[in-house]
Amino acid sequence: MKYKLQILIALLIVITNACNYNIQNTPIVSKTLPNQFNDTISDTLNIANTSWQSFFNDSLLTKLINEGLKNNLDLQATMQKINIARAEQKQAKGALFPTISANTTYWQRKFGDYTMDWAGNKVTEITPGKVIPAHLPDYYLGLQTNWEIDILGKLKNKKKGAYLRYLSSIEGIKYVKTNLISEIASNYYTLLSLDLQLDLVNENIKIQEDALNIIKIQKETANTTELAVIQFESQLLNSKALEFEINQQIIEVENRINYLLSRFPQKINRNKLSLNQNFISKLSIGVPSKLLSNRPDIKEAEFNVEASKLDVIVAKKAFYPSLNISGNIGLQAFNTAYLLSTPQSLAYNLIGNIAAPLINKSAIKANFSTANALQISNLCNYQSIIIKAFIEVNTQVAHISNLEKIKAIKNLQVDKLNKSIETSLELFKSGRANYLEILLTQSNSFETKLDLLATQQAQKIAQINLYKALGGGWK
Numbered sequence: 001m002k003y004k005l006q007i008l009i010a011l012l013i014v015i016t017n018a019c020n021y022n023i024q025n026t027p028i029v030s031k032t033l034p035n036q037f038n039d040t041i042s043d044t045l046n047i048a049n050t051s052w053q054s055f056f057n058d059s060l061l062t063k064l065i066n067e068g069l070k071n072n073l074d075l076q077a078t079m080q081k082i083n084i085a086r087a088e089q090k091q092a093k094g095a096l097f098p099t100i101s102a103n104t105t106y107w108q109r110k111f112g113d114y115t116m117d118w119a120g121n122k123v124t125e126i127t128p129g130k131v132i133p134a135h136l137p138d139y140y141l142g143l144q145t146n147w148e149i150d151i152l153g154k155l156k157n158k159k160k161g162a163y164l165r166y167l168s169s170i171e172g173i174k175y176v177k178t179n180l181i182s183e184i185a186s187n188y189y190t191l192l193s194l195d196l197q198l199d200l201v202n203e204n205i206k207i208q209e210d211a212l213n214i215i216k217i218q219k220e221t222a223n224t225t226e227l228a229v230i231q232f233e234s235q236l237l238n239s240k241a242l243e244f245e246i247n248q249q250i251i252e253v254e255n256r257i258n259y260l261l262s263r264f265p266q267k268i269n270r271n272k273l274s275l276n277q278n279f280i281s282k283l284s285i286g287v288p289s290k291l292l293s294n295r296p297d298i299k300e301a302e303f304n305v306e307a308s309k310l311d312v313i314v315a316k317k318a319f320y321p322s323l324n325i326s327g328n329i330g331l332q333a334f335n336t337a338y339l340l341s342t343p344q345s346l347a348y349n350l351i352g353n354i355a356a357p358l359i360n361k362s363a364i365k366a367n368f369s370t371a372n373a374l375q376i377s378n379l380c381n382y383q384s385i386i387i388k389a390f391i392e393v394n395t396q397v398a399h400i401s402n403l404e405k406i407k408a409i410k411n412l413q414v415d416k417l418n419k420s421i422e423t424s425l426e427l428f429k430s431g432r433a434n435y436l437e438i439l440l441t442q443s444n445s446f447e448t449k450l451d452l453l454a455t456q457q458a459q460k461i462a463q464i465n466l467y468k469a470l471g472g473g474w475k
Helices: 001-022 059-069 071-094 116-121 154-219 226-260 274-277 288-294 295-315 362-429 435-469
Strands: 099-110 125-127 135-149 320-334 347-357
Touching: 001 226, 059 071, 059 154, 071 154, 116 295, 135 347, 154 226, 154 274, 154 435, 226 435, 274 435, 288 295, 288 362, 295 362
Parallel strands: none
Antiparallel strands: 099 135, 135 320, 320 347
Protein backbone atom coordinates (compact mmCIF):
# COMPACT_ATOMS: atom_id res chain seq x y z
CA MET A 1 0.00 0.00 0.00
CA LYS A 2 2.86 2.36 0.85
CA TYR A 3 4.56 1.85 -2.53
CA LYS A 4 1.29 2.31 -4.41
CA LEU A 5 0.77 5.66 -2.70
CA GLN A 6 4.25 6.82 -3.72
CA ILE A 7 3.65 5.77 -7.31
CA LEU A 8 0.31 7.57 -7.34
CA ILE A 9 1.91 10.79 -6.04
CA ALA A 10 4.60 10.58 -8.73
CA LEU A 11 1.99 10.12 -11.44
CA LEU A 12 0.02 13.10 -10.18
CA ILE A 13 3.19 15.24 -10.36
CA VAL A 14 3.79 14.18 -13.96
CA ILE A 15 0.19 14.81 -15.03
CA THR A 16 0.02 18.21 -13.29
CA ASN A 17 3.21 19.43 -14.88
CA ALA A 18 2.26 18.09 -18.30
CA CYS A 19 -1.05 19.93 -18.22
CA ASN A 20 0.43 23.22 -17.07
CA TYR A 21 3.46 23.39 -19.38
CA ASN A 22 2.63 22.32 -22.89
CA ILE A 23 5.00 23.34 -25.69
CA GLN A 24 3.62 26.48 -27.26
CA ASN A 25 2.84 26.58 -30.96
CA THR A 26 4.93 29.19 -32.72
CA PRO A 27 3.05 31.90 -34.65
CA ILE A 28 5.68 31.87 -37.41
CA VAL A 29 4.35 30.66 -40.75
CA SER A 30 6.90 29.32 -43.25
CA LYS A 31 7.09 31.39 -46.40
CA THR A 32 7.01 29.58 -49.72
CA LEU A 33 9.81 30.51 -52.10
CA PRO A 34 8.78 31.80 -55.54
CA ASN A 35 9.34 29.45 -58.47
CA GLN A 36 11.92 31.73 -60.13
CA PHE A 37 14.14 34.68 -59.29
CA ASN A 38 12.90 37.03 -62.02
CA ASP A 39 10.76 37.12 -65.14
CA THR A 40 13.11 34.90 -67.10
CA ILE A 41 12.83 31.13 -67.31
CA SER A 42 14.91 29.50 -64.60
CA ASP A 43 17.74 27.22 -65.63
CA THR A 44 18.20 23.93 -63.82
CA LEU A 45 21.97 24.55 -63.82
CA ASN A 46 23.44 26.51 -60.92
CA ILE A 47 26.87 28.12 -60.61
CA ALA A 48 26.73 27.47 -56.86
CA ASN A 49 27.59 23.84 -57.66
CA THR A 50 30.83 25.00 -59.29
CA SER A 51 33.88 24.96 -57.02
CA TRP A 52 35.60 28.30 -56.52
CA GLN A 53 38.77 26.86 -58.11
CA SER A 54 36.81 26.33 -61.33
CA PHE A 55 34.77 29.52 -61.09
CA PHE A 56 37.77 31.86 -60.96
CA ASN A 57 40.06 31.46 -63.97
CA ASP A 58 42.93 33.67 -62.77
CA SER A 59 45.71 31.52 -61.29
CA LEU A 60 47.12 34.47 -59.34
CA LEU A 61 43.73 35.05 -57.71
CA THR A 62 43.25 31.36 -56.82
CA LYS A 63 46.70 31.40 -55.24
CA LEU A 64 45.69 34.35 -53.07
CA ILE A 65 42.43 32.62 -52.08
CA ASN A 66 44.28 29.45 -51.11
CA GLU A 67 46.62 31.48 -48.94
CA GLY A 68 43.68 33.28 -47.35
CA LEU A 69 41.87 30.03 -46.54
CA LYS A 70 45.04 28.71 -44.97
CA ASN A 71 46.17 31.74 -42.98
CA ASN A 72 43.20 34.03 -42.30
CA LEU A 73 43.12 34.51 -38.53
CA ASP A 74 39.41 35.27 -38.33
CA LEU A 75 38.66 32.01 -40.13
CA GLN A 76 40.99 30.07 -37.84
CA ALA A 77 39.32 31.60 -34.78
CA THR A 78 35.86 30.77 -36.13
CA MET A 79 36.89 27.19 -36.85
CA GLN A 80 37.38 26.68 -33.12
CA LYS A 81 33.58 26.78 -32.85
CA ILE A 82 33.58 23.33 -34.45
CA ASN A 83 35.88 22.04 -31.72
CA ILE A 84 33.67 23.63 -29.07
CA ALA A 85 30.51 22.13 -30.60
CA ARG A 86 32.20 18.74 -30.90
CA ALA A 87 33.20 18.84 -27.23
CA GLU A 88 29.64 19.78 -26.21
CA GLN A 89 28.32 16.90 -28.28
CA LYS A 90 30.65 14.45 -26.51
CA GLN A 91 29.62 15.91 -23.17
CA ALA A 92 25.92 15.44 -23.95
CA LYS A 93 26.57 11.90 -25.15
CA GLY A 94 28.53 11.07 -22.02
CA ALA A 95 25.65 12.20 -19.80
CA LEU A 96 23.65 9.17 -21.01
CA PHE A 97 26.06 6.76 -19.29
CA PRO A 98 26.96 6.31 -15.63
CA THR A 99 30.00 8.04 -14.22
CA ILE A 100 32.49 5.83 -12.39
CA SER A 101 35.31 7.24 -10.31
CA ALA A 102 37.93 5.86 -7.94
CA ASN A 103 37.65 6.87 -4.32
CA THR A 104 40.12 6.59 -1.47
CA THR A 105 38.98 7.88 1.92
CA TYR A 106 40.27 8.04 5.45
CA TRP A 107 38.01 8.87 8.43
CA GLN A 108 38.92 9.46 12.02
CA ARG A 109 35.87 9.35 14.32
CA LYS A 110 35.31 9.91 18.03
CA PHE A 111 31.81 9.78 19.54
CA GLY A 112 30.87 11.88 22.52
CA ASP A 113 30.94 10.05 25.88
CA TYR A 114 27.28 10.80 26.53
CA THR A 115 25.87 9.60 23.24
CA MET A 116 23.97 6.50 22.24
CA ASP A 117 26.71 5.56 19.76
CA TRP A 118 29.43 5.57 22.37
CA ALA A 119 27.22 3.87 24.96
CA GLY A 120 26.88 0.91 22.63
CA ASN A 121 30.42 0.94 21.24
CA LYS A 122 32.30 0.97 24.54
CA VAL A 123 31.02 -2.50 25.45
CA THR A 124 31.15 -3.97 21.93
CA GLU A 125 34.16 -6.03 20.92
CA ILE A 126 35.72 -4.98 17.62
CA THR A 127 37.91 -8.07 17.68
CA PRO A 128 37.76 -10.95 20.15
CA GLY A 129 38.76 -9.60 23.56
CA LYS A 130 39.09 -5.97 22.36
CA VAL A 131 36.35 -3.34 22.54
CA ILE A 132 35.85 -0.58 20.01
CA PRO A 133 38.37 2.21 20.77
CA ALA A 134 37.24 5.79 21.41
CA HIS A 135 39.22 7.04 18.41
CA LEU A 136 38.16 4.81 15.55
CA PRO A 137 39.92 5.10 12.16
CA ASP A 138 38.20 4.03 8.96
CA TYR A 139 39.91 3.28 5.64
CA TYR A 140 38.06 2.94 2.34
CA LEU A 141 39.29 2.09 -1.13
CA GLY A 142 36.81 1.55 -3.96
CA LEU A 143 34.66 2.85 -6.80
CA GLN A 144 31.63 5.10 -6.82
CA THR A 145 29.07 5.69 -9.52
CA ASN A 146 26.21 8.01 -10.33
CA TRP A 147 23.73 7.56 -13.16
CA GLU A 148 20.68 9.52 -14.21
CA ILE A 149 18.36 7.11 -15.96
CA ASP A 150 16.98 8.81 -19.05
CA ILE A 151 13.45 7.50 -18.65
CA LEU A 152 11.85 10.56 -20.32
CA GLY A 153 14.42 11.08 -23.09
CA LYS A 154 15.70 14.41 -21.69
CA LEU A 155 19.37 13.48 -22.02
CA LYS A 156 18.79 11.91 -25.43
CA ASN A 157 17.24 15.15 -26.69
CA LYS A 158 20.17 17.11 -25.26
CA LYS A 159 22.48 14.84 -27.23
CA LYS A 160 20.50 15.41 -30.44
CA GLY A 161 20.51 19.17 -29.85
CA ALA A 162 24.28 19.18 -29.33
CA TYR A 163 24.74 17.22 -32.57
CA LEU A 164 22.57 19.70 -34.49
CA ARG A 165 24.62 22.59 -33.12
CA TYR A 166 27.74 20.78 -34.24
CA LEU A 167 26.29 20.57 -37.76
CA SER A 168 25.33 24.23 -37.50
CA SER A 169 28.91 25.19 -36.63
CA ILE A 170 30.16 23.36 -39.74
CA GLU A 171 27.74 25.35 -41.91
CA GLY A 172 28.85 28.52 -40.16
CA ILE A 173 32.45 27.83 -41.14
CA LYS A 174 31.37 27.26 -44.74
CA TYR A 175 29.64 30.65 -44.73
CA VAL A 176 32.75 32.37 -43.36
CA LYS A 177 34.81 30.73 -46.10
CA THR A 178 32.34 31.90 -48.75
CA ASN A 179 32.54 35.48 -47.48
CA LEU A 180 36.33 35.36 -47.29
CA ILE A 181 36.67 34.08 -50.87
CA SER A 182 34.21 36.70 -52.11
CA GLU A 183 36.02 39.50 -50.29
CA ILE A 184 39.46 38.49 -51.59
CA ALA A 185 38.13 38.21 -55.17
CA SER A 186 36.25 41.54 -55.01
CA ASN A 187 39.30 43.38 -53.73
CA TYR A 188 41.46 41.67 -56.33
CA TYR A 189 39.30 42.92 -59.22
CA THR A 190 39.08 46.35 -57.61
CA LEU A 191 42.88 46.35 -57.65
CA LEU A 192 42.94 45.41 -61.34
CA SER A 193 40.51 48.23 -62.12
CA LEU A 194 42.75 50.70 -60.28
CA ASP A 195 45.76 49.46 -62.26
CA LEU A 196 43.93 50.11 -65.53
CA GLN A 197 42.73 53.48 -64.26
CA LEU A 198 46.34 54.37 -63.48
CA ASP A 199 47.39 53.32 -67.00
CA LEU A 200 44.60 55.49 -68.39
CA VAL A 201 45.69 58.47 -66.29
CA ASN A 202 49.31 58.08 -67.41
CA GLU A 203 48.17 57.81 -71.02
CA ASN A 204 46.02 60.91 -70.57
CA ILE A 205 48.95 62.80 -68.99
CA LYS A 206 51.06 62.07 -72.08
CA ILE A 207 48.26 63.31 -74.35
CA GLN A 208 47.89 66.45 -72.25
CA GLU A 209 51.64 67.08 -72.28
CA ASP A 210 51.68 66.81 -76.09
CA ALA A 211 48.70 69.16 -76.31
CA LEU A 212 50.39 71.61 -73.94
CA ASN A 213 53.51 71.65 -76.14
CA ILE A 214 51.36 72.43 -79.17
CA ILE A 215 49.65 75.29 -77.32
CA LYS A 216 52.98 76.72 -76.21
CA ILE A 217 54.27 76.67 -79.81
CA GLN A 218 51.10 78.38 -81.01
CA LYS A 219 51.49 81.03 -78.29
CA GLU A 220 55.02 81.73 -79.49
CA THR A 221 53.67 82.22 -83.01
CA ALA A 222 50.88 84.42 -81.61
CA ASN A 223 48.18 81.98 -82.71
CA THR A 224 46.83 81.65 -79.13
CA THR A 225 47.04 83.38 -75.76
CA GLU A 226 48.64 82.79 -72.36
CA LEU A 227 45.19 81.91 -71.02
CA ALA A 228 45.10 78.80 -73.21
CA VAL A 229 48.50 77.72 -71.88
CA ILE A 230 47.31 78.16 -68.29
CA GLN A 231 44.14 76.15 -68.96
CA PHE A 232 46.10 73.25 -70.45
CA GLU A 233 48.63 73.34 -67.60
CA SER A 234 45.81 73.26 -65.05
CA GLN A 235 44.27 70.23 -66.72
CA LEU A 236 47.66 68.47 -66.71
CA LEU A 237 48.22 69.19 -63.01
CA ASN A 238 44.79 67.83 -62.19
CA SER A 239 45.64 64.56 -63.96
CA LYS A 240 48.97 64.29 -62.10
CA ALA A 241 47.17 64.78 -58.77
CA LEU A 242 44.71 62.04 -59.76
CA GLU A 243 47.67 59.75 -60.41
CA PHE A 244 48.77 60.07 -56.75
CA GLU A 245 45.20 59.51 -55.54
CA ILE A 246 44.93 56.27 -57.49
CA ASN A 247 48.35 55.14 -56.23
CA GLN A 248 47.09 55.65 -52.68
CA GLN A 249 43.93 53.66 -53.41
CA ILE A 250 46.08 50.85 -54.82
CA ILE A 251 48.10 50.71 -51.59
CA GLU A 252 44.91 50.62 -49.51
CA VAL A 253 43.36 47.78 -51.54
CA GLU A 254 46.63 45.82 -51.50
CA ASN A 255 46.72 46.14 -47.74
CA ARG A 256 43.10 45.00 -47.46
CA ILE A 257 44.04 41.85 -49.34
CA ASN A 258 47.16 41.42 -47.20
CA TYR A 259 45.01 41.68 -44.09
CA LEU A 260 42.63 39.02 -45.39
CA LEU A 261 45.67 36.81 -45.97
CA SER A 262 46.95 37.66 -42.45
CA ARG A 263 50.27 38.99 -43.63
CA PHE A 264 52.15 42.26 -43.42
CA PRO A 265 51.99 44.78 -46.31
CA GLN A 266 53.57 43.62 -49.55
CA LYS A 267 52.93 43.84 -53.27
CA ILE A 268 50.09 41.77 -54.66
CA ASN A 269 50.88 39.77 -57.77
CA ARG A 270 48.06 40.19 -60.27
CA ASN A 271 47.10 40.07 -63.91
CA LYS A 272 45.26 43.28 -64.78
CA LEU A 273 44.16 41.89 -68.15
CA SER A 274 41.86 39.39 -66.42
CA LEU A 275 39.42 42.21 -65.60
CA ASN A 276 38.17 41.90 -69.18
CA GLN A 277 38.09 38.09 -69.14
CA ASN A 278 34.88 36.22 -68.43
CA PHE A 279 34.62 33.68 -65.66
CA ILE A 280 34.85 30.06 -66.81
CA SER A 281 31.38 29.13 -65.62
CA LYS A 282 28.21 30.32 -67.28
CA LEU A 283 26.25 32.45 -64.80
CA SER A 284 23.31 30.05 -64.43
CA ILE A 285 21.17 30.84 -61.39
CA GLY A 286 19.09 27.66 -61.13
CA VAL A 287 15.83 27.59 -59.16
CA PRO A 288 15.14 29.32 -55.81
CA SER A 289 14.52 26.07 -53.93
CA LYS A 290 18.20 25.19 -54.34
CA LEU A 291 19.06 28.06 -52.00
CA LEU A 292 17.88 25.92 -49.09
CA SER A 293 20.58 23.33 -49.75
CA ASN A 294 23.33 25.52 -51.23
CA ARG A 295 23.41 28.50 -48.84
CA PRO A 296 25.44 27.62 -45.70
CA ASP A 297 23.81 30.42 -43.68
CA ILE A 298 20.35 28.97 -44.40
CA LYS A 299 21.49 25.48 -43.39
CA GLU A 300 23.10 26.92 -40.26
CA ALA A 301 19.86 28.68 -39.30
CA GLU A 302 17.85 25.54 -40.04
CA PHE A 303 19.99 23.42 -37.71
CA ASN A 304 19.68 26.08 -35.01
CA VAL A 305 15.88 25.96 -35.34
CA GLU A 306 15.84 22.17 -34.94
CA ALA A 307 18.20 22.35 -31.97
CA SER A 308 16.08 25.04 -30.28
CA LYS A 309 12.96 22.85 -30.64
CA LEU A 310 14.78 20.12 -28.73
CA ASP A 311 15.82 22.68 -26.11
CA VAL A 312 12.14 23.42 -25.47
CA ILE A 313 11.44 19.70 -25.03
CA VAL A 314 14.37 19.36 -22.62
CA ALA A 315 13.25 22.43 -20.66
CA LYS A 316 9.73 21.01 -20.35
CA LYS A 317 10.99 17.66 -19.10
CA ALA A 318 12.73 19.46 -16.22
CA PHE A 319 9.26 19.71 -14.60
CA TYR A 320 8.98 15.91 -14.55
CA PRO A 321 10.53 13.50 -12.01
CA SER A 322 14.08 12.31 -12.57
CA LEU A 323 15.51 8.94 -11.57
CA ASN A 324 19.08 8.76 -10.27
CA ILE A 325 21.02 5.72 -9.17
CA SER A 326 24.19 6.07 -7.13
CA GLY A 327 26.35 3.52 -5.38
CA ASN A 328 29.72 2.54 -3.99
CA ILE A 329 31.66 -0.69 -3.89
CA GLY A 330 35.05 -1.19 -2.35
CA LEU A 331 37.14 -2.35 0.58
CA GLN A 332 36.63 -0.87 4.05
CA ALA A 333 38.34 -1.56 7.40
CA PHE A 334 39.39 0.18 10.60
CA ASN A 335 42.94 -1.06 10.08
CA THR A 336 44.93 -1.19 6.84
CA ALA A 337 46.03 -4.71 7.77
CA TYR A 338 42.45 -5.89 7.26
CA LEU A 339 41.74 -3.77 4.18
CA LEU A 340 42.54 -6.53 1.70
CA SER A 341 40.86 -9.29 3.69
CA THR A 342 37.97 -10.27 1.50
CA PRO A 343 35.09 -10.88 1.63
CA GLN A 344 35.07 -9.52 5.19
CA SER A 345 36.27 -6.02 4.14
CA LEU A 346 33.97 -5.82 1.10
CA ALA A 347 31.49 -2.93 1.39
CA TYR A 348 28.90 -1.54 -0.99
CA ASN A 349 25.73 0.50 -1.17
CA LEU A 350 23.13 1.21 -3.83
CA ILE A 351 20.70 4.13 -3.75
CA GLY A 352 17.82 4.82 -6.09
CA ASN A 353 16.34 8.30 -6.01
CA ILE A 354 13.24 9.75 -7.70
CA ALA A 355 12.95 13.52 -7.37
CA ALA A 356 10.47 16.00 -8.80
CA PRO A 357 10.23 19.76 -8.28
CA LEU A 358 7.20 20.82 -6.22
CA ILE A 359 7.79 24.28 -4.73
CA ASN A 360 9.71 27.32 -6.05
CA LYS A 361 10.02 26.25 -9.68
CA SER A 362 10.77 29.78 -10.90
CA ALA A 363 14.20 28.82 -12.28
CA ILE A 364 12.72 25.91 -14.25
CA LYS A 365 9.89 28.10 -15.53
CA ALA A 366 12.36 30.80 -16.58
CA ASN A 367 14.49 28.24 -18.40
CA PHE A 368 11.41 26.94 -20.23
CA SER A 369 10.34 30.47 -21.21
CA THR A 370 13.86 31.27 -22.42
CA ALA A 371 14.02 28.10 -24.51
CA ASN A 372 10.63 28.82 -26.07
CA ALA A 373 11.56 32.44 -26.85
CA LEU A 374 14.86 31.33 -28.44
CA GLN A 375 12.94 28.84 -30.58
CA ILE A 376 10.71 31.61 -31.95
CA SER A 377 13.73 33.88 -32.42
CA ASN A 378 15.58 31.20 -34.39
CA LEU A 379 12.50 30.60 -36.55
CA CYS A 380 12.27 34.32 -37.33
CA ASN A 381 15.96 34.40 -38.16
CA TYR A 382 15.59 31.37 -40.44
CA GLN A 383 12.74 32.99 -42.38
CA SER A 384 14.62 36.29 -42.55
CA ILE A 385 17.74 34.64 -44.02
CA ILE A 386 15.67 32.85 -46.69
CA ILE A 387 14.04 36.14 -47.76
CA LYS A 388 17.39 37.91 -47.67
CA ALA A 389 19.00 35.19 -49.83
CA PHE A 390 16.25 35.40 -52.45
CA ILE A 391 16.48 39.22 -52.56
CA GLU A 392 20.27 39.10 -52.88
CA VAL A 393 20.06 36.81 -55.91
CA ASN A 394 17.25 38.82 -57.48
CA THR A 395 19.19 42.07 -56.96
CA GLN A 396 22.44 40.77 -58.43
CA VAL A 397 20.70 39.25 -61.47
CA ALA A 398 19.14 42.64 -62.24
CA HIS A 399 22.42 44.41 -61.48
CA ILE A 400 24.39 42.24 -63.91
CA SER A 401 21.79 42.76 -66.62
CA ASN A 402 21.80 46.54 -66.22
CA LEU A 403 25.58 46.74 -66.02
CA GLU A 404 25.82 44.92 -69.34
CA LYS A 405 23.58 47.54 -70.93
CA ILE A 406 25.55 50.37 -69.30
CA LYS A 407 28.81 48.86 -70.57
CA ALA A 408 27.49 48.73 -74.13
CA ILE A 409 26.49 52.41 -73.95
CA LYS A 410 29.84 53.40 -72.44
CA ASN A 411 31.75 51.55 -75.15
CA LEU A 412 29.76 53.39 -77.81
CA GLN A 413 30.34 56.68 -76.00
CA VAL A 414 34.10 56.07 -75.80
CA ASP A 415 34.29 55.35 -79.54
CA LYS A 416 32.47 58.56 -80.39
CA LEU A 417 34.57 60.67 -78.01
CA ASN A 418 37.81 59.21 -79.38
CA LYS A 419 36.75 60.34 -82.85
CA SER A 420 35.77 63.75 -81.50
CA ILE A 421 39.24 64.23 -79.99
CA GLU A 422 40.89 63.56 -83.35
CA THR A 423 38.44 65.90 -85.09
CA SER A 424 38.89 68.72 -82.54
CA LEU A 425 42.68 68.56 -82.80
CA GLU A 426 42.54 68.82 -86.59
CA LEU A 427 40.11 71.73 -86.37
CA PHE A 428 42.27 73.46 -83.75
CA LYS A 429 45.40 73.16 -85.90
CA SER A 430 43.54 74.73 -88.81
CA GLY A 431 42.13 77.46 -86.58
CA ARG A 432 38.51 76.32 -86.85
CA ALA A 433 38.20 75.28 -83.15
CA ASN A 434 39.38 76.94 -79.95
CA TYR A 435 41.33 75.40 -77.07
CA LEU A 436 38.25 75.19 -74.82
CA GLU A 437 36.63 72.74 -77.20
CA ILE A 438 39.73 70.55 -77.09
CA LEU A 439 39.84 70.66 -73.29
CA LEU A 440 36.18 69.75 -73.00
CA THR A 441 36.46 66.89 -75.50
CA GLN A 442 39.53 65.43 -73.78
CA SER A 443 37.94 65.74 -70.36
CA ASN A 444 34.72 64.05 -71.48
CA SER A 445 36.63 61.21 -73.10
CA PHE A 446 38.80 60.69 -70.05
CA GLU A 447 35.83 60.64 -67.66
CA THR A 448 33.92 58.23 -69.88
CA LYS A 449 36.86 55.83 -70.04
CA LEU A 450 37.10 55.93 -66.25
CA ASP A 451 33.36 55.22 -66.07
CA LEU A 452 33.81 52.27 -68.42
CA LEU A 453 36.51 50.80 -66.16
CA ALA A 454 34.29 51.35 -63.13
CA THR A 455 31.48 49.52 -64.93
CA GLN A 456 33.76 46.58 -65.75
CA GLN A 457 34.83 46.46 -62.10
CA ALA A 458 31.20 46.56 -60.95
CA GLN A 459 30.37 43.72 -63.35
CA LYS A 460 33.03 41.48 -61.86
CA ILE A 461 31.99 42.25 -58.29
CA ALA A 462 28.30 41.73 -59.14
CA GLN A 463 29.10 38.32 -60.65
CA ILE A 464 31.09 37.39 -57.55
CA ASN A 465 28.21 38.55 -55.34
CA LEU A 466 25.77 36.48 -57.39
CA TYR A 467 28.00 33.42 -56.99
CA LYS A 468 28.06 33.98 -53.23
CA ALA A 469 24.33 34.75 -53.03
CA LEU A 470 23.50 31.45 -54.74
CA GLY A 471 25.56 29.61 -52.14
CA GLY A 472 28.77 29.12 -54.09
CA GLY A 473 32.30 29.32 -52.75
CA TRP A 474 32.48 26.75 -49.95
CA LYS A 475 32.75 23.63 -52.11
